Amino acid sequence: MAEIVQEEGHKGKGKRKAKKHGTHIDMTPMVDLACLLLTFFMLTTAFNKPKVMEIILPEKPKNNEKPPELDKDRALNIILVENDKVLWYVGMAEPGKQLAEADFSKEGIRKILLQRNKELYTSIAKQTRDLTVGKLKLTRDSAEARIKRYYKADKFGPIVLIKAADGVKYRNLVDIIDEMAITNIARYSLVDINPVEKMMVQAHVSSKPSATAIK
Amino acid sequence: MGKIKIAVKTPRIDMTPMVDLFFLLLVFFILTATFRPEEAAPIKTPTSTSQTPIPDGHLMTILISKGDKVYFNVDNGTDSTEHIRAKVLQAFGSNYKIKFTPKEIKKFEGLASFGLPAVKLKDFLNAPDQKTREAMQEGIPIDSLDNQLTMWIRFARTYNNDLKVAIKGDGDATYPVVKKVIAILTDNNVYKFDLTTDLKAGIAAELPAEFIIK
Numbered sequence: 001m002a003e004i005v006q007e008e009g010h011k012g013k014g015k016r017k018a019k020k021h022g023t024h025i026d027m028t029p030m031v032d033l034a035c036l037l038l039t040f041f042m043l044t045t046a047f048n049k050p051k052v053m054e055i056i057l058p059e060k061p062k063n064n065e066k067p068p069e070l071d072k073d074r075a076l077n078i079i080l081v082e083n084d085k086v087l088w089y090v091g092m093a094e095p096g097k098q099l100a101e102a103d104f105s106k107e108g109i110r111k112i113l114l115q116r117n118k119e120l121y122t123s124i125a126k127q128t129r130d131l132t133v134g135k136l137k138l139t140r141d142s143a144e145a146r147i148k149r150y151y152k153a154d155k156f157g158p159i160v161l162i163k164a165a166d167g168v169k170y171r172n173l174v175d176i177i178d179e180m181a182i183t184n185i186a187r188y189s190l191v192d193i194n195p196v197e198k199m200m201v202q203a204h205v206s207s208k209p210s211a212t213a214i215k
Numbered sequence: 216m217g218k219i220k221i222a223v224k225t226p227r228i229d230m231t232p233m234v235d236l237f238f239l240l241l242v243f244f245i246l247t248a249t250f251r252p253e254e255a256a257p258i259k260t261p262t263s264t265s266q267t268p269i270p271d272g273h274l275m276t277i278l279i280s281k282g283d284k285v286y287f288n289v290d291n292g293t294d295s296t297e298h299i300r301a302k303v304l305q306a307f308g309s310n311y312k313i314k315f316t317p318k319e320i321k322k323f324e325g326l327a328s329f330g331l332p333a334v335k336l337k338d339f340l341n342a343p344d345q346k347t348r349e350a351m352q353e354g355i356p357i358d359s360l361d362n363q364l365t366m367w368i369r370f371a372r373t374y375n376n377d378l379k380v381a382i383k384g385d386g387d388a389t390y391p392v393v394k395k396v397i398a399i400l401t402d403n404n405v406y407k408f409d410l411t412t413d414l415k416a417g418i419a420a421e422l423p424a425e426f427i428i429k
Contacts, residue, residue, distance in 0.1 A: 027230045027231075027234060028230075030234065031230055031233065031234055031237065034234065034237040034238055034241055035237060037241055037245075038237055038240050038241045038244065041241065041244030041245055041248050042240075042244055044248060045244055045247060045248045049268045049269050050260065050268075050269050050383075050411050050412070050413060051263065051265050051266060051267060051268060051269065051411070051412050051413065051414050052265065052267050052268070052269050052270075052381060052409035052410060052411055052412065053263055053265040053267070053409065053410045053412055054267065054407070054408075054409050055407070055408055055409070055410060056406060056407045057397070057401060057406045057407075058406070059406055060401060080390070106421040106422060106423055107423055110422070110423065111423045111426075114422070114423065114426045118426075121426070125426075164390045164394075165390075166389070166390065166391050167389065167390075168389065168390040169386060169387055169388065169389060169390070170261065170279065170384040170385065170386060170387070170388040170389065170390060170393050171261040171386035171387065172390075173390060173393060174261040174262075174263055174384075174386075174410060174412055175261070175263075177263075177410070178263040178264055178265065178412075181263075181264065181265065182264060182422075190397070192394075
């Protein structure tokens with residue numbers, strides 16, 4: 001193609017030659033097409049792969065094994081209910097116990113979790129900040145190992161038990177597990193809701209008839 | 216006299232390098248493009264702030280659609296010699312006394328996620344086009360009387376030891392079904408699995424003012 005253009009350049013100089021046009025190929029449509037296809041493939045190529053959240057559940061206790069005891073002051077029970085709402089209480093489930101209500105906004109359940117997990121959260125957040133600022137130089141692996149050590153050493157942070165009522169959407173489950181990651185909760189687990197808690201939820205709902213008025 | 220006329224030429228741009236570049240890029244994108252495989256049902260995953268990408272190969276996916284139907288997908292292996300899907304299908308078939316022809320097995324290897332009871336698998340694989348197949352995807356039975364999802368999980372794990380498990384649920388799927396699927400996984404000694412999510416638009420999560428560390 002380059003030769004064709006060159007050839008024509010010579011012709012321009014030679015005046016006496018007949019005005020025969022060289023076989024010049026108009027490449028514009030081809031360029032158009034190539035450009036179009038290029039755009040198409042660029043846009044359809046999925047560079048961003050879906051992301052995943054890893055979940056590790058405790059193994060089922062063997063027949064003669066007792067499930068580990070929980071420190072009941074550290075147990076923070078979260079019950080997901082319909083309409084993107086979260087009910088929570090601390091300690092053991094008892095009939096007549098009041099449930100507090102929160103939502104998924106930053107001042108909702110996130111604040112509650114952060115308040116209870118302040119120590120662990122600040123130490124991890126400080127490390128992350130030092131890493132980004134450059135004050136602390138660690139490889140990615142050792143930074144992760146450090147965070148794991150923080151998690152392991154956690155003695156005061158809440159142990160979160162996540163429960164869900166039947167009508168709850170899967171989205172809320174993902175949201176609450178995401179909250180655990182955001183607030184650096186060291187220990188949490190998915191647990192079945194028990195009958196006492198169902199009663200507590202019912203009592204909570206009936207005590208506040210207008211669901212929209214709660215904030 | 217006025218012989219020396221400067222010929223007014225329209226400036227011609229040599230497009231050849233541009234075309235070369237375009238074609239190079241085009242070939243690159245065509246070759247790297249992975250087309251989205253035929254999905255059993257449209258699933259809109261919820262968002263999260265997690266940034267871990269989904270593992271590349273050896274993945275078993277359990278899909279939960281908006282209507283709480285359960286679908287299943289397993290990789291054919293990282294290269295085409297492994298034929299994991301073929302082995303899984305044959306093992307599953309023999310468990311339900313169904314014999315698949317080589318043609319059906321080949322067809323199955325080429326498909327992605329699916330969700331239908333064992334008795335309909337043969338019709339599904341012989342269906343003429345995608346539309347017919349789509350209409351047949353009614354979900355894999357997961358109730359305790361006829362728990363075919365357990366069978367799929369078991370056979371898939373038999374033929375691929377380092378299979379990772381992902382649950383890809385629609386944001387509007389309800390919790391009881393998700394709970395049931397998780398229970399089936401733990402029954403099969405799968406305690407570690409991934410929940411597939413999309414990345415939230417604003418990556419950093421907002422925090423209440425007193426917890427922002429400067």
